[in-house]
Amino acid sequence: MNAIDAPRCYALVPCAGVGARSGAALPKQYVQIAGRAMVAHTLSALGAVRRIEGTLVVLAPDDDRFEAQVPAFAGHRRWVARCGGATRARSVANGLDELLRRGARPGDWVLVHDAARCLIRPEWVDRLIDACLDDAVGGLLALPLADTLKAEQGGRVGATLARAGKWAAQTPQMFRIALLQQALAQSNGDVTDEASAIEQLGHAPRLVVGALENFKLTVADDFDLARRLLETRA
Numbered sequence: 001m002n003a004i005d006a007p008r009c010y011a012l013v014p015c016a017g018v019g020a021r022s023g024a025a026l027p028k029q030y031v032q033i034a035g036r037a038m039v040a041h042t043l044s045a046l047g048a049v050r051r052i053e054g055t056l057v058v059l060a061p062d063d064d065r066f067e068a069q070v071p072a073f074a075g076h077r078r079w080v081a082r083c084g085g086a087t088r089a090r091s092v093a094n095g096l097d098e099l100l101r102r103g104a105r106p107g108d109w110v111l112v113h114d115a116a117r118c119l120i121r122p123e124w125v126d127r128l129i130d131a132c133l134d135d136a137v138g139g140l141l142a143l144p145l146a147d148t149l150k151a152e153q154g155g156r157v158g159a160t161l162a163r164a165g166k167w168a169a170q171t172p173q174m175f176r177i178a179l180l181q182q183a184l185a186q187s188n189g190d191v192t193d194e195a196s197a198i199e200q201l202g203h204a205p206r207l208v209v210g211a212l213e214n215f216k217l218t219v220a221d222d223f224d225l226a227r228r229l230l231e232t233r234a
Contacts, residue, residue: 008053008108009129010099011046011172014091015039015115016060016084029115030069033223034230037069041118041230044072048122051129052111053077054102058095060084089191093184096177106178109138112194113172116217119229120172124211128174131208138175139206140195141214142167169193170210179203 015029029039036044039057046055054077059066061082066073073080079102083094092112099110111128113120124141132139145168149161173194175183183197191197195205217226 007133007176008104009051009111009133009174010104010108010177011049011052011055011111011113012092012095012099013039013042013046013055013057013113013115014084014088014095015057015066016063016091017088027063027065028217030065031223033118033227038118038217038223038226039066039115040070040072042113042115042120043070043078045118045120045122046111046113046125047078049125049129051126053108054079054099054104056081056095056099056102057115058084058091058098087189088193089184089187089189089197092194093181096181096184099177104177106176106181108177109133109174110177110180111172111174112180114216117171117214118217119213119215119226121211121213124214125172128172128208132174132206135206137198137203137205138173138179139208140173140193141170141210142207143170143210143212167207169195170214170216173205175205 030037046052056079059080059082063082066080081098083098084091085094096110128141145163145166149163150157151159151161175194175198180194183201187197187200198205213229217223
């Protein structure tokens with residue numbers, strides 16, 4: 001395969017939610033952390049990955065904050081589409097359609113990344129690309145579970161679960177555009193990440209070791225921790 005025909009990599013960042021659990025007065029992706037909106041940190045890191053051909057941010061149709069909050073996200077192959085849906089899966093599916101309209105090919109790779117994982121580092125994304133670029137399915141960053149797992153029942157421990165072989169899924173999650181489109185179209189509607197939809201097609205995504213810092217900001221304490229970590233980075 002020559003360089004022209006080789007699959008390219010695109011990033012897709014679903015950014016249409018409101019993050020109600022964060023307790024913030026505005027959508028959590030726009031909360032200021034270490035001097036910038038959370039999503040600005042996310043996009044800055046993705047923009048530093050040289051093998052990413054372009055990045056698409058999927059916003060809610062009525063989003064009127066993005067351009068003011070992330071003024072640096074502009075220029076060649078930095079795209080915004082106000083086509084977000086009621087669920088993450090719908091936002092991603094709409095974003096895949098938009099990537100194709102903007103020149104991506106069905107056989108190209110898409111790396112779907114949570115806007116709320118704003119501590120992502122370019123080298124972790126490169127690790128995922130290295131592991132998946134020649135893979136038949138694709139894969140995701142994830143961490144082997146170290147903690148003992150408890151199943152809750154009525155506010156008490158109902159059972160202790162075996163942790164062996166269990167991983168906590170992260171993002172980015174990297175799959176071919178056409179395969180992910182098919183997976184989302186045929187999913188049962190309750191998938192919470194792209195890998196789950198791929199699994200429902202009978203495929204087994206590759207697990208690529210991520211990093212503890214690549215956590216998803218959800219509640220107020222997460223924002224304080226992210227701020228401290230960002231402020232101490234070199």
